[in-house]
Amino acid sequence: MATEAQSDGGLVFHPLDQFITKxxxxxxxxxxxTPTNVTLWMAIVVLSIVLVFVxxxxxxxxxxxxxxxxxxxxxxxxxxxxxxxxxxxxxxxxPYIMTLFVFVLFANYLALLPMSYSSTSMIAVTxxxxxxVFIAITILGFVLHGASFLGLFWLKDAPLALRPVIAVLEVxxxxxxxxxxxxxxxxxxxxxHVVIKVFAGFAALTIASPAAVLGIVAIYGLExxxxxxxxxxxxILTCVYLKDALHPAH
Amino acid sequence: xxxxxxxxxxxxxLAAIGSGFAAIGVGTVAGNYLSGxxxxxxxxxxxxxxxxxxxxxxEALGIFSFLVALLLMFT
Numbered sequence: 147m148a149t150e151a152q153s154d155g156g157l158v159f160h161p162l163d164q165f166i167t168k169x170x171x172x173x174x175x176x177x178x179x180t181p182t183n184v185t186l187w188m189a190i191v192v193l194s195i196v197l198v199f200v201x202x203x204x205x206x207x208x209x210x211x212x213x214x215x216x217x218x219x220x221x222x223x224x225x226x227x228x229x230x231x232x233x234x235x236x237x238x239x240x241p242y243i244m245t246l247f248v249f250v251l252f253a254n255y256l257a258l259l260p261m262s263y264s265s266t267s268m269i270a271v272t273x274x275x276x277x278x279v280f281i282a283i284t285i286l287g288f289v290l291h292g293a294s295f296l297g298l299f300w301l302k303d304a305p306l307a308l309r310p311v312i313a314v315l316e317v318x319x320x321x322x323x324x325x326x327x328x329x330x331x332x333x334x335x336x337x338x339h340v341v342i343k344v345f346a347g348f349a350a351l352t353i354a355s356p357a358a359v360l361g362i363v364a365i366y367g368l369e370x371x372x373x374x375x376x377x378x379x380x381x382i383l384t385c386v387y388l389k390d391a392l393h394p395a396h
Numbered sequence: 397x398x399x400x401x402x403x404x405x406x407x408x409x410l411a412a413i414g415s416g417f418a419a420i421g422v423g424t425v426a427g428n429y430l431s432g433x434x435x436x437x438x439x440x441x442x443x444x445x446x447x448x449x450x451x452x453x454x455e456a457l458g459i460f461s462f463l464v465a466l467l468l469m470f471t
Contacts, residue, residue, distance in 0.1 A: 162470070231445065326456050333459030336466075379452040382445055 161343035165267055165336065187263040188271070191252045199248070220248065224381065231385035235392050242282070243388070246275060247381040254335060254373035258366070267335040269328065276328030279384050287391035298394040327383060334376050338369045408465040418458020425450040 170181045202213030210218055224244045228236050250266060257264030265271050287295040299316040300309060345361035348354040429447045433440035 227445070326453075329463060330452060330456040330459055333463055334455070337459065337462055375448065375451075379448055382449060383452065386449065 161340045161347065164263070164339060164343060167268075183263045184265050184268060184271070187256065187265045188253070191249065191256055191265065194256065195248055195252050220251075227382060228385055231382065232389045232392060236385065236388055239286075239388060243381055243384055246279070246384060247377055250275070250331065250380050251374065251377035254377055255370075257335065257339070258369060258373065264335050264339055267332055267339060269332045272328035272332040273324075275331075275380075276324040279327065279387065280324035283384075283387050283391045286388075287394060290392065291394055295391070295394050298390060302395075323383075323387060327380065331376055331380055334372055338365070338372055341365050342369065404468045408468040411461045411465040411468065414461025414464070415458045418455055418461070421454035421457070422451055425454050 167176055167182050167184055169176055170183065170186060174180070176182055198213060199217050203210070203217045205211060205214065207214065221244065224247050225237075225240060228240050228243055232239075253264070253266045253271075256262055257266065287298070291297075299313045299320070301312055301316070304312050342362055342365050345358050345365060348358035348361065425447065429440075429443065429450075433443070
């Protein structure tokens with residue numbers, strides 16, 4: 147604190163400036179169709195997914211090339227996850243879950259490049275993903291099971307007196323799902339990038355600059371881990387919710 | 397050094413306490429998983445998915461407190 151006072155205002159933190167949405171061309175008002183840095187980075191995410199999965203595995207070789215084996219590893223990983231959690235019935239919905247996983251993973255990792263924009267740190271982006279999952283799974287449950295889908299909230303194992311109380315809690319937890327799904331992803335990515343920027347701010351001070359180097363390296367390593375885990379958690383929770391829609395009795 | 401800021405900053409600081417409690421929750425989940433996994437290592441691999449789901453639930457509530465702090469600071 148003493149060093150902070152001496153270096154008259156040398157330590158200036160603007161850790162949240164990296165999340166400002168700017169139009170790519172000019173400084174006009176941002177409409178829903180304006181190309182901004184958010185849409186630019188989401189386009190880069192989609193392009194790099196196409197690069198790995200379409201262009202990279204164009205050869206369809208028996209012995210895969212490096213790019214193709216990366217794609218095959220991801221495909222196998224998600225396929226096994228869907229199969230383990232939802233069972234054989236869930237394989238039909240594998241393409242949707244694979245799309246979610248790959249988009250979130252690539253968006254998280256591309257956000258770790260310096261000067262990039264982290265599109266998954268926007269609540270708007272993650273909320274569309276989260277509410278999309280929620281709406282799709284609710285519709286799927288009612289289409290497959292009709293009114294008996296409501297049995298998800300009416301637990302037959304519980305004592306009769308407790309069932310209404312549990313039903314209220316189950317309904318609340320059901321409707322909190324999309325909110326927690328989207329806020330978890332956005333919050334984790336935002337928090338990680340803010341911490342990196344705060345450590346970067348220490349570099350302005352000579353005394354604190356070793357802390358900046360060590361801190362950024364350590365937190366960056368943690369962030370590489372967190373990005374993968376958050377993509378994994380997002381998809382595995384989608385699988386768990388999908389299992390609820392397929393087998394509401396359990 | 398004069399104290400600057402307003403009540404919202406104090407509220408944001410109080411909201412940050414929630415991160416500490418989320419840390420306790422995450423530690424409990426990971427610690428219990430590890431103690432169970434060391435007792436029965438053959439069953440450990442099948443439970444990693446449950447571990448990550450538990451971590452995600454515990455951690456999400458800490459993220460909510462971070463969100464409350466951000467809302468107090470910037471709205």
